[in-house]
Amino acid sequence: MVAGLGLPFATVDLARREDGRWRVVELGDGQVSDRPATVAPADLVTGLGG
Numbered sequence: 001m002v003a004g005l006g007l008p009f010a011t012v013d014l015a016r017r018e019d020g021r022w023r024v025v026e027l028g029d030g031q032v033s034d035r036p037a038t039v040a041p042a043d044l045v046t047g048l049g050g
Helices: 041-047
Strands: 011-016 022-028
Antiparallel strands (some): 011 022
């Protein structure tokens, strides 16, 4: 479905529902958000499980 939008770049956030089906939570234009300036890069990576 996302490919059908014809966008050169896109990001899609998905969540798996309790019944096992996937749900689109957010569709973006491929731009990346930045971390809050108050969060150190190492803390962000640790929080993401890195």
